[in-house]
Amino acid sequence: MSLKESALIFATTVFMCYVFLYSNLARMENPNPQNSAHSQLKAQITITKMDTNPKLDEHNSIDEASFLNEDQEILDYFEEESESNKKFNKMKTQFQNKTYSLLNSLMKSMLSSVNNDNEIIAQRIQRIKDNDIKNEEKSTNSYINFKNDLKKQGSLENTLYDDKNLKATNKIEKESEISTKSIKDTKNGLLAQTSNVTNIHQVDLYNSTNQVPTLPSTSLSIPASTTSTHNGNQQTMLQFASVLPAPVLVVPPSRAVLYNDTWHGYTKPILAIAQVGRLGNTMGSYASLHAIGKVYNSNVFMLPEVVNALKPIFPHLTMSPLPVPFVGGSWKYVGQGANITDYTGVQEAAAGLQGPRTLLVDDYPFEMQIFNAYWKDILKEFTFNKNLLTQAEIFLQKAGSLGNQTKAEEPTFIGVHIRRTDYLQVLPRVFGATLPGKAYLHRALNFYRTQLKNPIFIVASDDMDYAQDIMSREADVVMAPGSSADFDLCLLSLCRHSVMTVGSYSFWASYLAGGTVLYPNLKPNLKPFIFTKQFFQKAGLNNFLPLEP
Numbered sequence: 277m278s279l280k281e282s283a284l285i286f287a288t289t290v291f292m293c294y295v296f297l298y299s300n301l302a303r304m305e306n307p308n309p310q311n312s313a314h315s316q317l318k319a320q321i322t323i324t325k326m327d328t329n330p331k332l333d334e335h336n337s338i339d340e341a342s343f344l345n346e347d348q349e350i351l352d353y354f355e356e357e358s359e360s361n362k363k364f365n366k367m368k369t370q371f372q373n374k375t376y377s378l379l380n381s382l383m384k385s386m387l388s389s390v391n392n393d394n395e396i397i398a399q400r401i402q403r404i405k406d407n408d409i410k411n412e413e414k415s416t417n418s419y420i421n422f423k424n425d426l427k428k429q430g431s432l433e434n435t436l437y438d439d440k441n442l443k444a445t446n447k448i449e450k451e452s453e454i455s456t457k458s459i460k461d462t463k464n465g466l467l468a469q470t471s472n473v474t475n476i477h478q479v480d481l482y483n484s485t486n487q488v489p490t491l492p493s494t495s496l497s498i499p500a501s502t503t504s505t506h507n508g509n510q511q512t513m514l515q516f517a518s519v520l521p522a523p524v525l526v527v528p529p530s531r532a533v534l535y536n537d538t539w540h541g542y543t544k545p546i547l548a549i550a551q552v553g554r555l556g557n558t559m560g561s562y563a564s565l566h567a568i569g570k571v572y573n574s575n576v577f578m579l580p581e582v583v584n585a586l587k588p589i590f591p592h593l594t595m596s597p598l599p600v601p602f603v604g605g606s607w608k609y610v611g612q613g614a615n616i617t618d619y620t621g622v623q624e625a626a627a628g629l630q631g632p633r634t635l636l637v638d639d640y641p642f643e644m645q646i647f648n649a650y651w652k653d654i655l656k657e658f659t660f661n662k663n664l665l666t667q668a669e670i671f672l673q674k675a676g677s678l679g680n681q682t683k684a685e686e687p688t689f690i691g692v693h694i695r696r697t698d699y700l701q702v703l704p705r706v707f708g709a710t711l712p713g714k715a716y717l718h719r720a721l722n723f724y725r726t727q728l729k730n731p732i733f734i735v736a737s738d739d740m741d742y743a744q745d746i747m748s749r750e751a752d753v754v755m756a757p758g759s760s761a762d763f764d765l766c767l768l769s770l771c772r773h774s775v776m777t778v779g780s781y782s783f784w785a786s787y788l789a790g791g792t793v794l795y796p797n798l799k800p801n802l803k804p805f806i807f808t809k810q811f812f813q814k815a816g817l818n819n820f821l822p823l824e825p
Contacts, residue, residue: 521816523571524645526620532572533628540599542575544632545625548598548607551581552640555761556780558585560642563654564619566595567647572626579636589762592659604636611638617804617811619643642780642806645815658788664766672770675732675754687732690724691771691789692717692747694737695779703778708802712777712825714746720775720794720823721750734771736764736785778807790819797822 537544547569549561562582569576577598578586587593608630610621619641624630647654660668676687694717703711724731736756737743747753756764765785768774774786774793786793798808812820 521649523567523647523649524814525571525623527623527627527629529571529573529627531627531629535628535632537632539634542599544575544634545628545630546575546577546634547610547622547626547637548577548579548602548635549582549637550579551585552638554781555585555589555765556782556784557640557642558582559658559784560640560644560780561637562586562593562595563647563657564622564641564643565637566653566657567643567650568622568626569595570650570653571646572623572628574626574628576626589661589664589765590658591661593657595657602636607634607636609638610635612640615804616640617642617806640780644783644806644811644817648815648817655788658784660762660766660769664763665770667763668767668770671757671767672734675734678732678754685730687730688728688773689771690721690728690731690733690773690775691768691785692721692733692735692775693768693777693782693785694735694739694743695777695782696737696739696742699778703798703800703805706803707798707800707805709798709800709805710825712796712798716777716796716823716825717746717775721753723794723823724773724775725752733775734767736768738781776807778805783807786820787817793817793820794823795820796825798825 535544539546547565549565551558552561562578565576568574576595578593578595579598579602583597608625610625610630612618613620616639619639621630622637622641622643625633625635625637672689675689696711699711703709721733724733731752733747733750733753734756735743735747735753736758740755740758744755748755756767758764761781765781765788768785769788771789771791773791774789776782776786776793776795778796778798786795795807795812798805800808804810809822812822
């Protein structure tokens with residue numbers, strides 16, 4: 277029984293006892309109201325007689341017999357009253373004793389309950405202390421074991437910084453050699469498997485000088501560009517400059533601070549990414565941190581959930597997993613600033629301006645103005661696994677047979693991704709923009725129809741019922757199977773050109789495909805939105821062309 281319950285029972289019992297006590301005392305003091313009133317009236321009459329009886333006049337003689345009779349009556353009355361008072365006092369004393377005994381028992385019971393509660397609480401506190409001691413011992417043992425492992429590996433904390441840096445560099449170079457060999461083997465295998473697929477033009481990895489044919493000029497045309505290969509498929513990356521665009525930074529690398537402090541053999545600062553959001557957002561966080569690590573020469577890692585989300589799809593990721601289990605209390609969280617497009621804090625952290633710390637990148641960093649400067653590396657990082665590529669290429673081969681058989685030209689695949697679901701509410705409510713609909717999509721498709729002789733559109737969406745409703749009757753449209761997000765993304769990335777709507781998934785489908793990308797020219801009036809003309813131009817994505825929604 278708890279202390280509150282015991283106190284409530286005690287107070288209720290005391291109240292009831294006192295009510296019972298006083299009600300009985302009232303009856304005892306006046307057990308027979310009628311007899312009492314009669315006796316008082318009799319006594320009053322007797323006294324009155326004594327006052328008015330002429331026999332009592334000092335000049336008259338006293339009627340002694342009459343007086344004695346009346347006096348005897350008075351004495352008898354007082355004796356009766358005295359006996360009644362004695363009985364009353366006796367009963368009152370007995371009742372009080374019983375009441376006090378009852379209250380004493382209740383008090384002892386309550387105190388016993390309180391003591392029991394205190395004993396239970398003390399036992400619980402002791403168990404908590406015991407568990408804390410066990411956990412502390414376990415943590416200490418884990419640390420000792422980990423430190424012993426480091427000693428065996430030659431990575432003691434007192435090792436000189438230069439020696440650690442040399443070992444880390446050798447490790448990275450070795451991993452890079454293995455990864456490069458794996459990529460080449462995978463590419464050669466894919467080229468061998470798809471050599472008979474006539475609708476996919478194979479070229480050497482990032483070394484092609486082939487040009488896209490000059491197309492008829494319109495108000496919005498597909499410009500000439502250099503081409504490259506991504507995932508075994510020809511990829512067109514528009515480049516109006518002879519070199520890659522420089523990363524657009526708020527914190528210049530010259531402000532970076534170097535530290536000798538280390539964390540498990542790695543120099544600080546240490547940055548890691550967690551999985552926030554779905555596939556497209558996770559890819560954006562990875563690409564952003566990958567590029568920021570290169571800019572500031574800082575150590576970056578993936579938490580296990582990021583490894584589990586990306587590694588099965590993209591087996592050639594080079595970012596290392598976190599070398600030890602993540603313990604949140606020792607990490608500082610760093611994320612967006614004034615809005616979803618401001619991640620200056622992440623740049624400051626990577627540059628060491630927040631001190632030699634371990635930092636977890638939070639929220640949804642999507643620094644395309646930084647990672648696009650390393651677009652060749654990003655395309656290698658996001659190379660799909662062999663199984664997905666094979667399935668996607670088979671799908672495109674079948675889709676190509678649906679093209680206009682009377683035309684001599686091979687079909688050109690255009691990936692179309694339609695994002696709806698949550699953005700139907702998020703875009704107008706949060707950013708003050710309207711989601712592009714049927715009119716925008718038909719204008720985008722008609723644009724490619726006027727530019728290409730045999731286009732085939734591969735349509736994927738998070739709302740396939742809507743996509744089917746507005747596009748399934750088009751002869752040159754093929755619906756993606758929608759079996760999984762990773763397969764649809766792989767399929768769209770193998771297309772030559774793209775139509776995107778909004779969102780990170782739509783962006784990555786277009787970015788990985790290369791070529792010309794049409795996007796809706798949104799003008800948000802509440803908050804900045806990353807997938808708009810302002811940010812595409814800032815990132816140097818000149819192959820992204822705006823189309824009015």
